[in-house]
Amino acid sequence: MNEPAELDLPVEGGTLRVLRFGSGPRTALAAHGITGSGMSFRAVARRLPDDWSLFAPDLRGRGGSADTPGPYGLDRHAADLCGLARYLGDGRPVALTGHSMGAYVALDAAARRPDLFDRLLLVDGGLPLPVPPGTDPDAVLDATLGPALARLGRTYESDEAYVDFFRAHPGLGPHWNADVEAYVRYDVTGAPGARRSKVREEAVRHDGRDLLTSAGLFAARLTGLGVPALLLHAPLGLLGQEPPMLEASLVEHWTGGPGGLRAELIEGTNHYTILLGTAARTVAERFVALGG
Numbered sequence: 001m002n003e004p005a006e007l008d009l010p011v012e013g014g015t016l017r018v019l020r021f022g023s024g025p026r027t028a029l030a031a032h033g034i035t036g037s038g039m040s041f042r043a044v045a046r047r048l049p050d051d052w053s054l055f056a057p058d059l060r061g062r063g064g065s066a067d068t069p070g071p072y073g074l075d076r077h078a079a080d081l082c083g084l085a086r087y088l089g090d091g092r093p094v095a096l097t098g099h100s101m102g103a104y105v106a107l108d109a110a111a112r113r114p115d116l117f118d119r120l121l122l123v124d125g126g127l128p129l130p131v132p133p134g135t136d137p138d139a140v141l142d143a144t145l146g147p148a149l150a151r152l153g154r155t156y157e158s159d160e161a162y163v164d165f166f167r168a169h170p171g172l173g174p175h176w177n178a179d180v181e182a183y184v185r186y187d188v189t190g191a192p193g194a195r196r197s198k199v200r201e202e203a204v205r206h207d208g209r210d211l212l213t214s215a216g217l218f219a220a221r222l223t224g225l226g227v228p229a230l231l232l233h234a235p236l237g238l239l240g241q242e243p244p245m246l247e248a249s250l251v252e253h254w255t256g257g258p259g260g261l262r263a264e265l266i267e268g269t270n271h272y273t274i275l276l277g278t279a280a281r282t283v284a285e286r287f288v289a290l291g292g
Contacts, residue, residue, distance in 0.1 A: 003182075004019035004020055004021045004038075004039075004042070004045075004056075005019070005020040006018075006019060006020075006064065007019075007020055007055075008064075009057075009084060009087060009088075010083075010087070011068070011079075011080045011083050011084070012079065012080070012083065013068070013069050014068045014069055015065075015068065016057045016058060016059070016060070016064075016065045016068060016080060016084070017038070017057065017058045017063055017064025017065045018038065018055050018056065018057045018058070018084065019038035019039060019041075019055070019056045019057075019058070020053060020054070020055050021041070021042065021045030021046070021048075021053065021054045021055075021056065022045060022048060022050070022052055022053040022054055023053055024048075024049070024050055024051035024052045024053050025051060025053070026049075026051050026052045026053065026095070027052075027053055027055065027088050027089060027092075027094040027095065028048070028052060028053070028054040028055065028094065028095040028096070028097065028287065029054075029055050029056075029057075029081060029084060029085055029088065029094050029095070029096050029097075030044070030045075030054055030055070030056040030096075030097045030098065030099075030102070031056075031057070031059065031077070031081060031096075031097070031098035031099070031101075031102030031103070031105045031106050031109075032056065032058075032059065032062070032098075032099060032100075032101075032102045033099050033100030033101050033102055033125075034100060034101035034145070034148075034204055034207055034208060034211075035062070035145065035148045035149065035152070035197075035199050035204055036062065036099070036100070036102075036183075037056075037058045037062050037063035037064075037183070037186055037187055037198070037199075038056030038057055038058050038063060039056070039063070039182055039183045039186040039187075040056070040099060040183055040275055040276065041054060041056040041099075041275070042179050042182055042183065042276075043179040043275065043276055043277070043280035044097075044275060044280045044283050044284050044287070045284075046280075047280055047281045047283075047284035047285075048284050048287070048288065049288065052288075055084065055088055057080065057081075057084060059077050059080070059102070059105070059203075060072055060076065060077065060080070060203060061199065061200040061202070061203025061204070061207075062198060062199050062200070062203065063186065063187065063198050063199075064198075066189075066198045066199070066200055070203070070206070071206075072202070072203045072206040072207055072210075073206060073207060073210045074101075074104055074105055074108055074207060074210045074211060074214065075108070075210075077105040077108075077207070078105050078106075078108035078109040078112065079109075081096070081105060081106065081109040082109050082112065082113045082116055085109070085113070085116040085117060086116060089116060093115065093116055093117050093118040094116065094117060094118070095117070095118060095119050095121075095287065095290075095291060096109065096110055096117040096119065096120050096121070096227075097120070097121040097122075097123060097283075097287055098121075098122060098123065098125065098126070099123040099124060099125060099274075099275050100123070100124055100125040100245070100271065101125060101207060101208075101211060102123075102125065103122040103123055103124070103125030103126035104125055104126055104211055104214075104218060106120060106122065106126070107120065107122065107126045107218060107221050107222070108217070108218075108221055110221075110225065110226075110227050110229070111220075111221035111224055111225060111226070114225075114226030114227050117227050118227060118228075118291055119227055119228045119229070119230075119287070119290040119291045120225070120227050120228070120229040120230075120290075121229075121230055121232065121283070121286060121287045121290055122229065122230070122231040122232070122261075123231075123232050123233075123274060123275060123283060124232065124233050124234050124244075124245050124246060124271050124274055124275075125245065125246070126218070126222075126231060127218065127222070127231070127246055127250050127251065127254050128214075128215035128216075128218040128219050128222075128254070129211070129212060129215065129250075130215070130250070131212050131213070131215065135212075137208060137209040137212040137213060138205060138208075138209070140208075140212055141204075141205065141208040141209075141212075144238065145204075145208075145238065146238065146239060147165075147168075147169050148238070149201075149204065151165060151197055152196075152197050152199055152200075152201040152204065153201060154196065155190065155193075155194040155195060155196045156188075156194075156195045156196065157193055157195070158192075158193075158195060159185065159188050159195055161195070162184065162187075162188045162195055162196075162197075163181065163184050163185065166180070166184045170239045170240045170241070171236075171237075171238055171239050171240035171270045171271060171272050171273070172240075172272055172273075172276075174240065175270075175272075175273045175276075175277050177276070177277070179276050179280070180272075180276050183276060187199065222254055222257070222259045222261060223257065223258050223259045224259065225259040225260060225261065228260070228290055228291070228292070229259070229260060229261045229262070229290075230261070230262050230263070230264065230286060230290050231246075231251065231254075231255065231261055231262070231263040231264070232263075232264050232266050232274065232282070232283060232286060233245070233246045233251055233263060233264075233265055233266070233274075234265075234266060234269040234270050234271055234273070234274040235265060235266075235267060235268075235269065235270075236269065236270035236271070237270060237271050238270070238271045238272070239270075240270045240272075240273075241270075244271070245271045251263050251265075264286070266279050266282055266283075
């Protein structure tokens with residue numbers, strides 16, 4: 001598959017940069033994680049059948065949509081996905097997936113407008129996260145996102161220095177490949193000698209607070225799903241070790257219930273390599289099969 005075409009598609013208040021992978025008539029829409037970009041779906045898109053096109057927007061505050069105005073928040077991102085689905089589907093439902101925070105956005109979009117989507121694939125996200133009352137969401141974000149959040153306030157001498165920062169990430173460095181490198185290089189911007197991430201920290205913190213304080217909303221969405229849905233989850237977390245993003249007990253609690261959500265553990269993966277490693281083939285296969 002060639003590198004993606006870059007489109008600027010209309011949403012409320014501006015446009016979103018959308019990466020189009022493939023040229024087939026069947027349409028998939030994919031939402032990335034909290035500090036990611038549409039390029040995180042490069043490996044999955046390459047493994048879809050030739051009759052598919054995967055459209056992966058950079059959500060507001062990230063990638064080519066870094067300057068698209070807020071407000072941010074999962075509700076706004078879900079509304080953007082619904083708008084893109086109407087535009088891209090042209091009267092027909094599209095396939096929908098999301099990874100990490102993008103899984104929560106996709107869940108919200110599919111639950112509010114099931115007529116726009118014919119399936120929902122959640123990748124290591126989408127389940128209500130148990131957060132004790134009184135917890136400071138920013139402290140949780142700092143503790144869990146670790147290197148992914150730390151990079152947003154830094155500048156780097158060169159693109160290679162930025163790549164080297166990611167090579168040292170325990171969840172990515174040991175599994176480095178061309179898809180990881182393309183994902184990293186797509187994210188870098190700024191003046192020579194002061195290169196930096198395209199991701200806006202204010203967007204990440206706004207969305208992160210939203211995610212951590214909306215367990216009730218996600219619970220309602222999961223019990224009221226109107227499209228076929230599957231969760232793929234990793235046994236290892238953001239730093240390539242236990243605990244995983246979604247604990248086994250949490251997955252068990254939310255699957256097999258009235259919403260019809262099923263789940264599958266993808267062995268040998270962490271929160272990033274489930275999408276950017278060899279498991280991308282399995283993700284693509286499950287996504288295609290989910291529609292029946």
